[in-house]
Amino acid sequence: MAPLYTASAPSRRTRARTSSFSSNALLSSLSTTSSATAIAAPAPKPAPTMVSIKTLSLLDFKNAATRPRFLQEMRDSLMEIGTFYIRDHGIAGEITDDAMKTVQDYFALPLEEKKKMLIGNSRHFRGYKLIGEEFTNSQVDHREQLQFGPEQQPLESFQPGQSLNYEGLQGPNQWPRSTLELLPSFQPVILDFMQRLEQLSQTLMEAVALSLGLDQDFFRTMFGPDPYYRLKCAKYPSVPHEKEAKIGCGAHKDTGFLTLLLQDMVGGLQGQDPVTGQWMDTRPIPESFIVTMGESVERLTGGLYHATVHRVLNNTSGYDRYSIPFFFDPALSQTIPHSIQDLNQSKVLDFEEALENAMTKMTTDEKKGETEVEGWSNGAHIFETVHRCHPEVYARWYDKEL
Numbered sequence: 022m023a024p025l026y027t028a029s030a031p032s033r034r035t036r037a038r039t040s041s042f043s044s045n046a047l048l049s050s051l052s053t054t055s056s057a058t059a060i061a062a063p064a065p066k067p068a069p070t071m072v073s074i075k076t077l078s079l080l081d082f083k084n085a086a087t088r089p090r091f092l093q094e095m096r097d098s099l100m101e102i103g104t105f106y107i108r109d110h111g112i113a114g115e116i117t118d119d120a121m122k123t124v125q126d127y128f129a130l131p132l133e134e135k136k137k138m139l140i141g142n143s144r145h146f147r148g149y150k151l152i153g154e155e156f157t158n159s160q161v162d163h164r165e166q167l168q169f170g171p172e173q174q175p176l177e178s179f180q181p182g183q184s185l186n187y188e189g190l191q192g193p194n195q196w197p198r199s200t201l202e203l204l205p206s207f208q209p210v211i212l213d214f215m216q217r218l219e220q221l222s223q224t225l226m227e228a229v230a231l232s233l234g235l236d237q238d239f240f241r242t243m244f245g246p247d248p249y250y251r252l253k254c255a256k257y258p259s260v261p262h263e264k265e266a267k268i269g270c271g272a273h274k275d276t277g278f279l280t281l282l283l284q285d286m287v288g289g290l291q292g293q294d295p296v297t298g299q300w301m302d303t304r305p306i307p308e309s310f311i312v313t314m315g316e317s318v319e320r321l322t323g324g325l326y327h328a329t330v331h332r333v334l335n336n337t338s339g340y341d342r343y344s345i346p347f348f349f350d351p352a353l354s355q356t357i358p359h360s361i362q363d364l365n366q367s368k369v370l371d372f373e374e375a376l377e378n379a380m381t382k383m384t385t386d387e388k389k390g391e392t393e394v395e396g397w398s399n400g401a402h403i404f405e406t407v408h409r410c411h412p413e414v415y416a417r418w419y420d421k422e423l
C-alpha cells in the first residue's frame with residue numbers, strides 16, 4: 022500500500038525553525054554590509070517559530086478527494102501541539118447559540134436557585150459548583166461551573182467502599198423542578214447538545230484513528246457502546262484590572278481522550294507551545310469548536326500526539342466569559358491498551374518510524390511493567406480526575422470505611 026502521508030510534523034517544525042534562522046541570519050548580514058563602519062554584531066538568536074493552531078473543515082474529512090489532506094493536517098496539528106479548530110462540523114449555529122444562551126440564563130439565576138443543584142448533592146459528580154471552589158493543580162480557579170454527563174440509571178448495586186469507585190459515576194443529572202419551571206428549555210437543550218457533541222466526537226475520533234493509520238472504527242470499538250462524557254459549562258466573571266488573581270482556570274492537560282470546546286467571543290483561553298513553552302491565545306473563531314487531545318491519547322501514542330497544556334486567563338473586558346467544554350472518553354468499564362503499538366495496528370508506513378521513536382522514549386522499566394498487564398482502567402482514570410477536581414463529592418459519597 023502506498024504511504025498515505027508525507028513527512029512527519031516534527032521534521033516540518035524543525036525545517037520551519039531552520040528556515041526562520043536562515044532568514045534572520047540573512048537580514049543581519051544585509052544590515053551589517055550596508056554600513057561600512059558597522060562593527061559586526063553577533064548574529065541574533067533565532068526567533069523560535071510559533072506553532073499556529075490550524076482550522077480544519079470537517080467537510081474536507083467527509084469528501085474522499087480532500088480527506089488525505091485533512092488527515093495530514095490533523096496529524097500535523099496533533100503532533101505539533103495537540104489542538105485545532107474544527108468548522109463545518111454539522112452542528113448548526115442556532116444550536117450552539119441556544120446552548121450558550123441556556124448556559125448564560127442558568128448562571129443568571131439567583132444563587133439560591135443554583136444551590137439547589139450543588140454538585141455535592143450528586144454521587145455522580147453532576148451539578149453546580151460555586152466560584153472559588155474548584156482547584157486545578159492545587160490552585161483555586163476563578164469560575165462558576167455546571168457539570169452534566171450521560172443521563173442514565175444509577176447502578177443500584179453500588180456500595181461505597183465495596184464497589185469500584187467509578188461505578189458510582191453512572192447515574193442521572195440533576196434537574197431541580199423549580200429550575201425547569203424557570204428555564205423550560207434547560208433540560209432539552211442540554212441533553213440535545215450532549216447528543217450532538219457525542220456524534221461529532223465519534224466522527225473526530227474516526228479521523229484521529231485514520232490519522233494514526235488505524236482502522237476508522239478503532240476508537241468506536243475501544244470506546245464501547247456507552248462512551249462516557251462530561252459536559253462542563255463555565256462562567257468566568259470579568260475582573261477589575263487591579264485584581265491580583267490572573268487565572269480563571271489553571272494550566273493543565275485534559276486527562277481523557279478528546280475535548281470539544283465551545284467558547285464565546287470574549288477570549289482568555291491559551292494553549293502552550295510544547296516546544297518553546299510560549300503561551301498562545303486560542304482566540305475565539307465563530308462557528309467553530311476547539312478540539313484538544315487529552316492525556317489518554319498522549320499516553321496511547323507514546324507522546325506522538327500531544328495533550329495540549331492550556332489555561333484560561335481572567336479577562337478585564339467588563340464582559341463575563343462563557344465556555345462549554347465536552348470531554349469524550351471510552352465507557353467506564355473499558356480497559357485501554359498501553360499503546361497502539363501493542364495492538365500492532367498501525368498501517369501507515371512512514372508513520373511507523375515516528376511512532377517507534379515515540380515509544381522508545383518510554384523507559385525500559387515502564388515498558389517492562391506494562392507488558393505484564395493488559396492495560397489501564399478507563400473508569401479508574403476518570404474517577405481520579407473527578408475526585409481531584411471535586412474532593413467534596415468524594416468526601417460525601419465515597420470516603421467510606423470498608
Ligand SMILES: O=C(O)CCC(=O)C(=O)O
Nearest residue numbers: 255270284290333344346
Ligand atoms: O473554559 C475554557 O475555555 C477551558 C476550560 C478547561 O480547560 C477545562 O475545564 O478543562
Ligand SMILES: [Fe+2]
Nearest residue numbers: 273274275331
Ligand atoms: Fe481543560
